Amino acid sequence: MYRLTTLAAVLAAAFALFFAATATPPPRPANAPPRDFSAGRAMADITAMAPAPHPVGSAADARVRDYLIARMTALGLAPQVQRDESHRSEAFGGADYLEGAEVENVIGVLPGRDHALPALVLMAHRDSVPGSPGAADDVTGVACALEIVRAIETRGPPQRDVIVAITDGEESGLLGANAFFGDNPLAARVGFVINLEARGGGGRAAMFETGADNGAAIDLFARTAMRPASTSLSVFVYKLLPNDTDFTIAKARGLAGLNFAFIGRQFDYHSPSSTVAALDKGAVQHMGDEVLGVADALARAPQLPARTPDKVYADLLGLTVIAYPAWGGWIALAIAGGLVLLGAWRARRAGELRAVDLVKGAACTLLILMLAAAVLTATRYLTGAGFGFMAQRPLLARFPAFEIAMALSGLGALLLSAALAAGGQSRLAGVWCGLLLAALVPAAALQATAPTIAFVVVWPLIAAGLLSALTADGARGGAVWAAGALILVIATAWLGVLLHLLMEGLDAPQVPAAIVWLLALGLWPLAWPSGDRAQRFGPPVLVLAGALTLAIFLKMTSPWTPDRPEAAEPLYVVNPDAGRAWRADQVGPGAWSRTWLGDRGVRPRAIRLPGLGRPIAAVPAPLVAAPGPSITLARTADGEVTLRAQPAGGATILRVDIFCDTLLMDSRVNGRPDALAAPGQWTHVVWQAVPEGFVLSFRPVGPGKLTLRWAQYLPGWPAGATPLPSMPKTTMDWDQAPATVVTGSRTLGI
Ligand SMILES: [Zn+2]
Numbered sequence: 001m002y003r004l005t006t007l008a009a010v011l012a013a014a015f016a017l018f019f020a021a022t023a024t025p026p027p028r029p030a031n032a033p034p035r036d037f038s039a040g041r042a043m044a045d046i047t048a049m050a051p052a053p054h055p056v057g058s059a060a061d062a063r064v065r066d067y068l069i070a071r072m073t074a075l076g077l078a079p080q081v082q083r084d085e086s087h088r089s090e091a092f093g094g095a096d097y098l099e100g101a102e103v104e105n106v107i108g109v110l111p112g113r114d115h116a117l118p119a120l121v122l123m124a125h126r127d128s129v130p131g132s133p134g135a136a137d138d139v140t141g142v143a144c145a146l147e148i149v150r151a152i153e154t155r156g157p158p159q160r161d162v163i164v165a166i167t168d169g170e171e172s173g174l175l176g177a178n179a180f181f182g183d184n185p186l187a188a189r190v191g192f193v194i195n196l197e198a199r200g201g202g203g204r205a206a207m208f209e210t211g212a213d214n215g216a217a218i219d220l221f222a223r224t225a226m227r228p229a230s231t232s233l234s235v236f237v238y239k240l241l242p243n244d245t246d247f248t249i250a251k252a253r254g255l256a257g258l259n260f261a262f263i264g265r266q267f268d269y270h271s272p273s274s275t276v277a278a279l280d281k282g283a284v285q286h287m288g289d290e291v292l293g294v295a296d297a298l299a300r301a302p303q304l305p306a307r308t309p310d311k312v313y314a315d316l317l318g319l320t321v322i323a324y325p326a327w328g329g330w331i332a333l334a335i336a337g338g339l340v341l342l343g344a345w346r347a348r349r350a351g352e353l354r355a356v357d358l359v360k361g362a363a364c365t366l367l368i369l370m371l372a373a374a375v376l377t378a379t380r381y382l383t384g385a386g387f388g389f390m391a392q393r394p395l396l397a398r399f400p401a402f403e404i405a406m407a408l409s410g411l412g413a414l415l416l417s418a419a420l421a422a423g424g425q426s427r428l429a430g431v432w433c434g435l436l437l438a439a440l441v442p443a444a445a446l447q448a449t450a451p452t453i454a455f456v457v458v459w460p461l462i463a464a465g466l467l468s469a470l471t472a473d474g475a476r477g478g479a480v481w482a483a484g485a486l487i488l489v490i491a492t493a494w495l496g497v498l499l500h501l502l503m504e505g506l507d508a509p510q511v512p513a514a515i516v517w518l519l520a521l522g523l524w525p526l527a528w529p530s531g532d533r534a535q536r537f538g539p540p541v542l543v544l545a546g547a548l549t550l551a552i553f554l555k556m557t558s559p560w561t562p563d564r565p566e567a568a569e570p571l572y573v574v575n576p577d578a579g580r581a582w583r584a585d586q587v588g589p590g591a592w593s594r595t596w597l598g599d600r601g602v603r604p605r606a607i608r609l610p611g612l613g614r615p616i617a618a619v620p621a622p623l624v625a626a627p628g629p630s631i632t633l634a635r636t637a638d639g640e641v642t643l644r645a646q647p648a649g650g651a652t653i654l655r656v657d658i659f660c661d662t663l664l665m666d667s668r669v670n671g672r673p674d675a676l677a678a679p680g681q682w683t684h685v686v687w688q689a690v691p692e693g694f695v696l697s698f699r700p701v702g703p704g705k706l707t708l709r710w711a712q713y714l715p716g717w718p719a720g721a722t723p724l725p726s727m728p729k730t731t732m733d734w735d736q737a738p739a740t741v742v743t744g745s746r747t748l749g750i
Contacts, residue, residue, distance in 0.1 A: 376516075495519050
């Protein structure tokens with residue numbers, strides 16, 4: 001039992017350290033010294049800008065624009081509004097999109113001493129998604145940019161110009177950033193971009209993405225960050241993810257920069273619940289503190305950071321950043337290897353090292369990974385929540401409880417692995433050495449192939465190797481124990497931060513199994529059981545039972561509360577050509593939607609409606625007249641085909657899916673070139689906030705058939721339709737809801 005008590009003490013201390021490291025700082029009041037960043041001052045701007053949803057092109061978006069003009073004018077930034085019709089084509093999730101909107105970027109400049117120097121840009125987007133006030137995403141970024149430029153100004157004129165670029169239409173396909181970097185003459189003067197984002201309602205602002213060749217920029221970040229949250233792992237992983245922010249546009253143009261975002265309180269991401277009241281004020285303070293430091297340094301530097309190869313780096317519990325060049329990873333690996341070998345040598349001298357145990361220890365690597373992956377996956381499935389942005393919301397509503405269930409699963413898998421390994425004549429020192437020696441293989445493989453992420457294995461291995469070198473010969477000195485415990489607590493807390501990030505950022509339950517294995521490297525001697533069979537398997541069984549019970553509790557009880565309501569997206573879908581209509585819910589349907597969907601004794605079925613993408617739950621309804629879009633096709637004498645799509649007045653979004661069986665050349669959108677999908681593939685054209693719609697022109701290579709499907713969103717439920725019942729406090733309208741959608745389809749010869 002002695003080891004288990006020590007293990008519990010180490011885990012408790014590590015949790016306390018983890019908690020302190022991941023907590024956001026206290027927000028500073030509005031009367032904080034003017035040189036500093038104050039969340040209190042930023043909150044005044046956030047409160048003014050985020051009372052309601054303000055998607056691109058909405059009246060609320062225009063109010064935020066006017067507010068920004070007034071604020072930037074007061075700050076002496078001489079703001080200009082860049083009005084532009086912006087569109088972009090991109091592939092996402094295996095589909096081709098072409099998105100467009102009329103955007104209005106608000107851009108101000110804090111003049112520096114030398115206008116010839118390349119400028120620093122502080123970028124954030126002011127538009128929200130429909131339905132969300134966006135107090136976090138991205139009004140926080142906008143307000144932080146204002147407060148940061150104010151603080152820089154207070155400290156005296158900077159060396160270079162600081163451009164504050166508040167973009168529009170980010171949520172509709174990065175359209176404002178596309179317009180700024182594509183069409184604005186100021187963009188040619190940009191030397192460095194700092195983007196401020198939010199993918200949740202709280203937590204520390206992580207610096208998670210950089211431009212290419214970030215070495216010198218990371219050095220600067222490391223010098224200036226107050227409580228850094230950043231690793232070269234996230235820079236590496238973000239390159240592989242399809243996620244985009246405005247920074248994507250800057251990065252694609254080869255610009256250097258840093259991208260900051262907080263990702264805690266994910267329930268509030270793109271949600272109506274992302275209100276000023278729900279926002280983590282400490283997250284605002286952390287975002288401001290971290291960005292102000294590096295922005296001020298960049299604004300005053302005679303030269304911007306040079307392009308040097310990517311650094312290997314990570315913060316150490318928010319206290320400091322450890323960074324070194326990729327080749328330095330070989331030295332770190334050599335240190336880890338040396339310590340592991342020293343531990344093995346000492347164990348051998350003590351007569352504790354047997355070949356059979358070494359082999360067993362190496363095999364434990366696979367045992368831990370497989371057991372942990374199995375148990376974590378089982379726990380995730382037992383919660384009953386599905387996978388995907390909407391389906392996982394029941395878990396996001398009670399994320400800490402879910403995280404505890406997953407952490408207990410991981411711990412249970414670790415204890416069970418040690419209990420299984422401890423059978424027969426196994427001796428701890430040999431098995432542990434085998435586990436550590438085996439870890440050198442993936443560590444070296446990572447160093448050789450992806451050196452910027454090798455630290456994830458090498459650093460915990462250095463800690464575990466040190467622990468092994470200190471204790472593997474069975475030394476029991478008090479000082480040795482104290483040093484060992486300290487190393488373990490720090491390593492465990494550091495891996496806990498990584499686990500927390502993984503859990504927030506990636507709903508893939510097998511992936512944290514790797515963290516369980518890394519935790520096992522150091523915790524192994526404490527997880528090693530003593531005594532008879534019951535003592536061996538008792539603790540792991542208890543911990544796993546706790547994890548599974550918590551997961552089942554999450555499945556059996558409702559997650560929805562007035563603070564964390566269930567999403568409903570009631571749509572009245574009309575197809576005038578077919579003379580049909582449906583009542584539908586685009587998400588779920590949840591408890592409330594099922595009451596009105598099924599109120600006529602008809603079971604809602606998942607139906608594919610034109611222009612609405614995947615099938616949605618719908619029941620037939622009486623047809624109510626609603627104005628639809630005007631969609632016409634014309635052909636000029638020289639063979640050019642023109643498709644005009646104009647939404648009805650008051651429509652917020654017009655979506656036209658286009659499919660053609662012949663190649664379309666020279667495609668242009670409103671006169672500007674943009675790509676359409678290849679023959680045999682759909683292009684999803686999504687147009688927002690353009691009353692006149694869009695004109696698509698192209699030249700078909702040969703005769704063919706053009707299939708169009710459209711859906712046009714009008715806000716509100718039609719007056720002539722059966723009204724929706726009142727909504728309980730535990731349900732909220734999501735995205736466009738309630739809305740009237742006019743759909744249609746047509747196939748034309750071209
Ligand atoms: Zn955003």
